[in-house]
Amino acid sequence: MARILIADDDDDFVEQTRLALERAGHEVRACRNGKEAVALFSSYPADVLILDMRMSYTLDGLDALRQIRMGSAIGEPVVIVVSSLDGPIAEIQEQAATLGVAAWLRKPVSAADLLAHVSEPPSG
Secondary structure, eight states, X not given: OOEEEEEOSOHHXXXXXXXXXXXXXXXXXXXXXXXXXXXHHHHSXXXXXXXXXXXXXXXXXXXXXXXXXXXXXXXXXXXXXXXXXXXXXXXXXXXXXXXXXXXXXXXXXXXXXXXXXXXXXXXX
C-alpha cells in the first residue's frame, strides 16, 4: 500500500481522511501546513501527497509542492489537491497541472472519492 502525507489545517478533515486511508491499508502521516509538509517529506518520502490548497499558516498547497519538487531527489509522488475555494479557479488549477497534480477534489471530499484517486506507488 501507499505511504501518504496529508497537509491540511482542518483537523476534522485530516482525522477522517487518515482513518479512511489507514482502514484501506495505507501508511499515513499528517501535518497542519505547507512548511511542515516540506520538512516532513524530507524524512517521510510519501508516494502520495494530499495537500490543501489554502492553509492558514505559511505555505499553501501549491507553494509547498513547488518546494518539494525542487528539493526532492526522490521519485515524483502522486499529488492530490483538496480545496474549498469558490469562484474562478481555472488559473490556479492550471498552475497545479503544471506542477503535476493528478487530481483536484472539492471539499467536502468523500472517503470513496479520495480512495479512488490514491494509486499504488510504482514498484522498483
